[in-house]
């Protein structure tokens with residue numbers, strides 16, 4: 001998608017370097033950063049310069065490319081793969097991408113390994129882009145139906161950033177919205193601010209603005225009253241890990257939106273590429289829920305009147321805080337899963353029907 005009218009992807013490989021857009025600086029500064037080593041890739045994931053399940057998967061794949069460029073040695077590659085997987089625990093795409101790369105590279109000789117690694121990382125990237133586009137084409141049908149019945153602007157609520165910045169392009173939750181907008185359907189997006197890191201306000205609103213899509217940032221607690229007032233036609237969110245029984249793990253606060261949607265008969269959709277499905281665990285209590293630094297809660301960052309980025313404390317130093325980054329929305333609260341292969345029920349039957 002576009003930033004100031006110019007098309008970008010979130011990650012690319014150029015002159016033996018991996019290039020990323022530093023998302024910790026958006027929306028105030030647009031900075032392209034070079035990742036030179038696998039440590040740089042690990043650090044970019046940990047500090048959330050890159051974030052969003054599909055994008056951290058692709059970054060991990062390119063991290064392994066950097067590892068080979070740095071030191072073409074099997075034990076170094078294995079260590080790199082373990083450190084990449086451990087860099088963030090909840091999104092399954094990270095492990096999925098590293099496992100796929102390591103499988104492709106197993107038994108490959110030293111002369112060929114770099115080219116094979118590069119081709120596979122590129123394939124992961126291009127596949128995600130294609131899958132997100134298809135998610136958009138499937139999700140578009142739902143928006144079209146609402147628009148046809150309503151004959152007015154379709155109001156869509158989303159949480160966190162499951163936009164193109166969280167993927168390679170198009171996004172998951174935003175892809176149907178971008179496709180609807182391109183088709184001339186009038187859409188307006190309620191953007192949950194998404195405390196503590198404000199990915200909604202900082203990233204989703206930013207990318208929608210850049211594409212000329214009407215949107216309004218709301219506090220994380222405002223979705224309920226908007227749904228009661230009939231001002232939300234549907235919710236679409238992303239996911240970091242979808243269990244094969246249809247339970248959805250996504251950014252903290254998603255569950256409360258789903259509860260509110262259920263209470264108000266608002267359809268609640270989850271958009272995902274198949275790389276986000278965890279086929280191995282059935283019980284959501286086994287999902288490792290990331291707990292991040294409490295400073296993300298106690299401090300906020302923004303720009304002052306001189307356009308300088310400042311970070312300030314917002315509550316007492318003595319106060320304790322707990323910063324859980326994800327929660328789980330049970331399958332029964334999910335109206336449907338929008339995938340690259342079509343829309344299905346959030347259940348084992350639904351998912352297995354699409355992904356044999």
Ligand code: MRU
Pocket residue numbers: 051052053054091159160161162163166167171172173199237238239240250251325
């Ligand atoms: O902590 P983040 O910013 O990486 O969390 C991102 C989300 O929760 C997204 O909704 C999810 O990764 C889906 S991205 C298409």
